[in-house]
Amino acid sequence: xxxxxxxxDRPLREGGLTPLERAETPQxxxxxxxGICGLMDPIAPGITPGSDTAHLSLLxxxxxxxxxxxxxFEAAGAGLPLRxxxxxxxxxxxxxxxxxxxxxxxxxxxxxxxxxxxxxxxxRVEGAEIxxxxxxxHRAVLxxxxxxxxxxxxxNDPHTTGVRVEGVRPLSAAGRKTARILNEFLRKAREVLxxxxxxxxxxxxxxxxANYLLVRGGGTVPSLEPLxxxxxxxxxxxxxxxxxxxxxxxxxxxxxxVPTSTTGVDTDLEAEVAEVERRLEESDLVLYSxxxxxxxxxxxxxxxxxxFIERFDGYLPRLREMADFLxxxxxxxxxxxxxxxxxxxxxxxxxGPGVRTDEVRRFGERSxxxxxxxxxxxxxxxxxxxxxxxxxxxxxA
Amino acid sequence: xxxxxxxxDRPLREGGLTPLERAETPQxxxxxxxGICGLMDPIAPGITPGSDTAHLSLLxxxxxxxxxxxxxFEAAGAGLPLRxxxxxxxxxxxxxxxxxxxxxxxxxxxxxxxxxxxxxxxxRVEGAEIxxxxxxxHRAVLxxxxxxxxxxxxxNDPHTTGVRVEGVRPLSAAGRKTARILNEFLRKAREVLxxxxxxxxxxxxxxxxANYLLVRGGGTVPSLEPLxxxxxxxxxxxxxxxxxxxxxxxxxxxxxxVPTSTTGVDTDLEAEVAEVERRLEESDLVLYSxxxxxxxxxxxxxxxxxxFIERFDGYLPRLREMADFLxxxxxxxxxxxxxxxxxxxxxxxxxGPGVRTDEVRRFGERSxxxxxxxxxxxxxxxxxxxxxxxxxxxxxA
Numbered sequence: 004x005x006x007x008x009x010x011x012d013r014p015l016r017e018g019g020l021t022p023l024e025r026a027e028t029p030q031x032x033x034x035x036x037x038g039i040c041g042l043m044d045p046i047a048p049g050i051t052p053g054s055d056t057a058h059l060s061l062l063x064x065x066x067x068x069x070x071x072x073x074x075x076f077e078a079a080g081a082g083l084p085l086r087x088x089x090x091x092x093x094x095x096x097x098x099x100x101x102x103x104x105x106x107x108x109x110x111x112x113x114x115x116x117x118x119x120x121x122x123x124x125x126x127r128v129e130g131a132e133i134x135x136x137x138x139x140x141h142r143a144v145l146x147x148x149x150x151x152x153x154x155x156x157x158x159n160d161p162h163t164t165g166v167r168v169e170g171v172r173p174l175s176a177a178g179r180k181t182a183r184i185l186n187e188f189l190r191k192a193r194e195v196l197x198x199x200x201x202x203x204x205x206x207x208x209x210x211x212x213a214n215y216l217l218v219r220g221g222g223t224v225p226s227l228e229p230l231x232x233x234x235x236x237x238x239x240x241x242x243x244x245x246x247x248x249x250x251x252x253x254x255x256x257x258x259x260x261v262p263t264s265t266t267g268v269d270t271d272l273e274a275e276v277a278e279v280e281r282r283l284e285e286s287d288l289v290l291y292s293x294x295x296x297x298x299x300x301x302x303x304x305x306x307x308x309x310x311f312i313e314r315f316d317g318y319l320p321r322l323r324e325m326a327d328f329l330x331x332x333x334x335x336x337x338x339x340x341x342x343x344x345x346x347x348x349x350x351x352x353x354x355g356p357g358v359r360t361d362e363v364r365r366f367g368e369r370s371x372x373x374x375x376x377x378x379x380x381x382x383x384x385x386x387x388x389x390x391x392x393x394x395x396x397x398x399x400a
Numbered sequence: 401x402x403x404x405x406x407x408x409d410r411p412l413r414e415g416g417l418t419p420l421e422r423a424e425t426p427q428x429x430x431x432x433x434x435g436i437c438g439l440m441d442p443i444a445p446g447i448t449p450g451s452d453t454a455h456l457s458l459l460x461x462x463x464x465x466x467x468x469x470x471x472x473f474e475a476a477g478a479g480l481p482l483r484x485x486x487x488x489x490x491x492x493x494x495x496x497x498x499x500x501x502x503x504x505x506x507x508x509x510x511x512x513x514x515x516x517x518x519x520x521x522x523x524r525v526e527g528a529e530i531x532x533x534x535x536x537x538h539r540a541v542l543x544x545x546x547x548x549x550x551x552x553x554x555x556n557d558p559h560t561t562g563v564r565v566e567g568v569r570p571l572s573a574a575g576r577k578t579a580r581i582l583n584e585f586l587r588k589a590r591e592v593l594x595x596x597x598x599x600x601x602x603x604x605x606x607x608x609x610a611n612y613l614l615v616r617g618g619g620t621v622p623s624l625e626p627l628x629x630x631x632x633x634x635x636x637x638x639x640x641x642x643x644x645x646x647x648x649x650x651x652x653x654x655x656x657x658v659p660t661s662t663t664g665v666d667t668d669l670e671a672e673v674a675e676v677e678r679r680l681e682e683s684d685l686v687l688y689s690x691x692x693x694x695x696x697x698x699x700x701x702x703x704x705x706x707x708f709i710e711r712f713d714g715y716l717p718r719l720r721e722m723a724d725f726l727x728x729x730x731x732x733x734x735x736x737x738x739x740x741x742x743x744x745x746x747x748x749x750x751x752g753p754g755v756r757t758d759e760v761r762r763f764g765e766r767s768x769x770x771x772x773x774x775x776x777x778x779x780x781x782x783x784x785x786x787x788x789x790x791x792x793x794x795x796x797a
Contacts, residue, residue, distance in 0.1 A: 357410040357735065359418075359744065359766050375766060377775035379445055386446020390743035397741055398443065399450020399463065400470040400617065400643060 004290045004330040004388070005322060006061060007315070008054055008244065009297025009337030011349040011368055015305055022305050022339060023350070024367045026312040030319035031352075031366035034331055038354030040363040041376025043384060044346070045335050051346040052381075057334035058250040058292065060381030063234070064227055071154050072222025073246060078144040080249030081136050085224045090152045090181060093220040094135075094143040095160070096213035097168075099193075103215075105164045109141040110213035111205075116143055118201045119213060126191045131184045138245065145218060147184060153177040156185060158219035168215060185218065192216050229255025230288065234389045239282040241275050242292035251290060257282070268295035268311045276318050280325050287392075291322070292334070300337035308339055328355035330388060331366065348378065355391060401687045401727040401785070402719060403458060404712070405451055405641065406694025406734030408746040408765055412702055419702050419736060420747070421764045423709040427716035428749075428763035431728055435751030437760040438773025440781060441743075442732050448743040449778075454731035455647040455689065457778030460631070461624055468551050469619025470643060475541040477646030478533050482621045487549045487578060490617040491532075491540040492557070493610035494565075496590075500612075502561045506538040507610035508602075513540055515598045516610060523588045528581045535642065542615060544581060550574040553582060555616035565612060582615065589613050626652025627685065631786045636679040638672050639689035648687060654679070665692035665708040673715050677722050684789075688719070689731070697734035705736055725752030727785055728763065745775060752788060 012021040044050070045057040046066055055076045056066035074091035085091065096116050098107040116137030123135045131149035138144060155178030156171045170186040173179040193215055196202060202212035230238040240251035243264040252258050261278050263271035275291065282289045293315065299307040323329050332351035335344050350371035352363075361375035372378075379387070389395050409418040441447070442454040443463060452473045453463035471488035482488065493513050495504040513534030520532045528546035535541060552575030553568045567586070570579040590612055593599060599609035627635040637648035640661040649655050658675050660668035672688065679686045690712065696704040720726050729748035732741050747768035749760075758772035769775075776784070786792050 357737065359410060359769075360416075361766060361769065373770075375769045377439060377769065379775075383445035386444075387743065388446075390446055390448055393738065395446070395448040395743055397448045397450055399453030399467060400473075 004061070004288065005332070006058070006290065006292040007296050007331075007333045008292060008294045009300045009335060009344070010312070010333035011336035011347060012300070012308070013336070013338040013340065013345070013347060015340065021368050022308040023312060024365075024369070026309045026316070028312060028316045028366060030316045031331065032364060034319060034323060034329060034354050035352050035363050035366040035371070037360065038329075038352040039358040039361055039376050040350065040352045040366070040371040040374025042348040042372050042374075042378045043332060043351040043381060044348045044378065045381040047380060048348070049346045051344050052335040053344065054244060054297070054334055055246045055250055057381060058247050061332075061334065061384055062230065062250065062254050062290070063382055063385040064254070065382055069225040069227060070222070071225075073220040074144065074154070074222040075224040076222075076246050076249035076253065077138070077220065078136070078146050078249065079252040080245035080247075081138045081144045083134050083136055083144060083146055085146065085253070086148065087224055087226040088152070089146050089148045089224040090154050091144060091146045091222060091224060092218040094145050095217040096141045096143065097215045097217045098211035098213065099168055099215040103168050105161055105166055105168050107164065107211045108160070108162070108217065111211040113141040113213045116141065116213065119196060119199055122195050122199055123192055126188060126195060128184050128188050128191070130180065133188060141213070143216075145216070147181065152181045152184075154181070154221040154223045156182045156221055158217070158221070159189065160217040160219045168217070171218065189216055189218070225253070227253050227255070231255055234385065235394055236287040236389065237285065238288045238290065239286040240290040240292065241278050241282060242290070242294075243270060244292065244294045247292045256290070257286065266294040267298050268307060270295055272315060272318055276321055279322065283325050296333070297337050300339050301342055303339050303342045305339045323354065328353065328388060328392060330384065332384070351376065351379070351384065353388060353391065357391060401458070401685060402729070403455070403687065403689040404693050404728075404730045405689060405691045406697045406732060406741070407709070407730035408733035408744060409697070409705070410733070410735040410737065410742070410744060412737065418765050419705040420709060421762075421766070423706045423713070425709060425713045425763060427713045428728065429761060431716060431720060431726060431751045432749050432760050432763040432768070434757065435726075435749040436755040436758055436773055437747065437749045437763070437768040437771025439745040439769050439771075439775045440729060440748045440778060441745045441775065442778040444777060445745070446743050448741050449732040450741065451641060451694070451731055452643045452647055454778060455644050458729075458731065458781055459627065459647065459651050459687070460779055460782040461651070462779055466622040466624060467619070468622075470617040471541070471551070471619040472621040473619075473643050473646035473650065474535070474617065475533070475543050475646065476649040477642035477644075478535045478541050480531050480533055480541060480543055482543065482650070483545065484621055484623040485549065486543050486545045486621040487551050488541060488543045488619060488621060489615040491542050492614040493538045493540065494612045494614045495608035495610065496565055496612040500565050502558055502563055502565050504561065504608045505557070505559070505614065508608040510538040510610045513538065513610065516593060516596055519592050519596055520589055523585060523592060525581050525585050525588070527577065530585060538610070540613075542613070544578065549578045549581075551578075551618040551620045553579045553618055555614070555618070556586065557614040557616045565614070568615065586613055586615070622650070624650050624652070628652055631782065632791055633684040633786065634682065635685045635687065636683040637687040637689065638675050638679065639687070639691070640667060641689065641691045644689045653687070654683065663691040664695050665704060667692055669712060669715055673718055676719065680722050686723075693730070694734050697736050698739050700736050700739045702736045720751065725750065725785060725789060727781065729781070748773065748776070748781065750785060750788065755788060
């Protein structure tokens with residue numbers, strides 16, 4: 004299952020074609036011809052997906068049931084061993100002054116927080132176990148584990164500098180205990196960070212100290228029935244994006260490491276495709292998710308989007324040969340003229356033995372609307388694929 | 401409503417057409433031309449239906465809400481008068497040795513269990529009323545009626561001979577009472593069966609005695625709002641398959657008897673069609689379900705499937721003339737190259753006054769994908785038909 008993050012688009016003002024329609028994609032078109040095509044609402048019509056909620060859908064999980072915030076998926080992507088009911092947050096190392104006025108949301112884009120992680124992991128708070136991990140540069144994840152916790156607490160991130168950072172607040176009665184624990188942790192973390200040798204060195208160098216933690220994206224870790232028990236599929240994922248990796252890990256999939264893989268158009272497609280092939284040897288399903296399309300779309304760069312589509316197109320014959328079935332789709336639309344995700348449905352094609360081919364000859368947002376799949380939803384894609392693979396279980400007699 | 405069981409298929413490796421596409425079906429095609437066509441997921445995309453769950457859907461009942469196992473539909477099909485909350489099972493008369501090792505799952509394909517049924521109906525067990533009926537050859541149905549019963553019990557069918565038959569186990573706390581009652585019944589049934597004159601005669605003839613009962617397919621009888629109160633429709637059904645007859649009976653429909661009707665391609669289409677016509681005199685809706693398509697599909701016999709399609713095609717003009725509206729569809733796909741049900745959607749056409757005709761000129765899995773109905777679900781079909789018939793009730797003002 005090849006998921007081109009943010010591939011789908013809208014017609015460009017100039018020329019009236021989408022980047023995918025404008026790009027030369029003989030290989031994608033060949034797969035459209037060979038397979039059954041359609042349009043897919045990653046979540047539901049008019050619902051603008053995130054990459055996390057969209058990938059949850061594509062793996063068959065209803066995000067309305069399983070998603071309460073991105074924290075759990077960030078934390079799982081960072082490799083933290085999570086349990087159902089844990090409450091997880093994204094964290095920024097930030098800089099505050101002595102009056103708690105926010106000076107820098109990213110602590111001068113701190114390069115590496117691992118030294119601080121060590122110190123913070125020593126903090127104990129009554130009522131919850133605390134897991135903390137520095138991920139990349141100024142980013143980290145925080146997990147609270149214990150009875151009666153909830154993600155129903157506010158963020159403490161004012162999003163603008165010069166403003167005083169307040170404590171988190173409960174957003175409902177259920178969040179009171181969590182807010183108290185989190186505020187105590189944040190207070191103790193500040194004490195630890197102020198004294199940290201790294202921050203002493205940063206002050207000496209005239210750099211903003213990483214002396215405060217901003218938390219946001221709180222969510223409760225859901226219980227996702229693993230793909231293996233749900234569909235009898237051993238799954239693996241090849242993806243650079245931490246959120247996608249987290250979704251896959253929580254779905255019980257193996258998550259591959261490709262050191263030269265990035266979230267940009269500079270990623271090492273060659274190495275990723277080779278890893279997909281390796282993973283297929285011991286997996287029934289490999290999700291290959293490529294982030295570069297989305298990145299250039301957020302930049303509003305149609306030319307680079309088209310170039311990346313054309314470059315990626317060249318890898319499709321190899322991907323097609325690796326397995327009986329190939330699904331090619333996107334997790335959501337990111338129109339370059341909008342620079343944000345939109346709810347427009349995405350094109351999808353399934354190629355493989357027994358599919359009811361249709362008359363679609365081009366892989367594109369509008370051509371696929373005439374395909375034999377009609378308009379489906381993200382959560383329906385994997386069950387349809389599993390059925391074509393001959394692995395579905397009959398409901399009834 | 402004409403439901404061709406297992407009619408829908410996938411493109412055959414040879415020739416790339418489905419059996420329905422390959423068959424000469426001038427009459428079905430005429431109806432496709434006259435009506436509005438579409439694709440239908442009998443339950444939902446990617447969900448592989450049974451004939452029971454699919455027919456529930458086609459009658460407007462959500463199988464996820466109403467279906468817990470096939471037992472109730474078998475029992476209703478056998479004519480047992482059921483009540484909401486009864487727990488029903490399929491039963492095999494089987495042969496065990498003195499150590500309860502299974503010798504024959506079908507007791508040497510016992511010809512007729514009615515003599516044994518008489519004896520078994522005398523058994524009393526504390527805590528539940530017991531209904532038992534022999535259906536055909538080695539098959540029977542068992543119903544438990546009482547307070548606090550549940551279908552949450554295991555089967556006692558080991559599915560292979562030479563294995564000891566164990567008692568049923570509760571699958572949850574809710575199933576404990578039922579397991580206890582069922583095990584007591586099974587123990588008493590064994591005593592009764594060992595002494596039965598029929599089994600004495602069988603032993604003398606060197607035949608395996610029908611001295612044990614294997615139960616499976618347990619389900620709780622749902623409360624289905626009858627078609628008559630739900631849609632103000634008097635309904636009748638013409639169907640040979642016991643499960644379909646059971647679904648219709650639980651939906652409050654009249655179930656016709658056509659003595660020469662079978663579940664194979666040797667069925668008496670002439671007599672069935674005549675019965676449909678008779679039933680239409682006093683019914684608003686007649687469901688006519690034909691099993692032969694499914695049977696030859698499970699056999700993997702494309703040639704006989706095509707022949708049966710072509711033979712059935714000849715009856716459509718008469719069926720079309722009988723009523724204002726004709727729906728022609730399938731309950732699920734059974735591709736001959738898979739030999740099992742699959743989740744592929746089925747073609748559907750509705751012909752009758754006022755329908756928004758489309759450009760579909762052939763009744764087939766792929767041609768109907770371009771029809772005016774788009775892609776609908778099984779539970780939506782009857783409400784759409786009822787509305788076209790001018791019998792829907794407005795929701796709102």
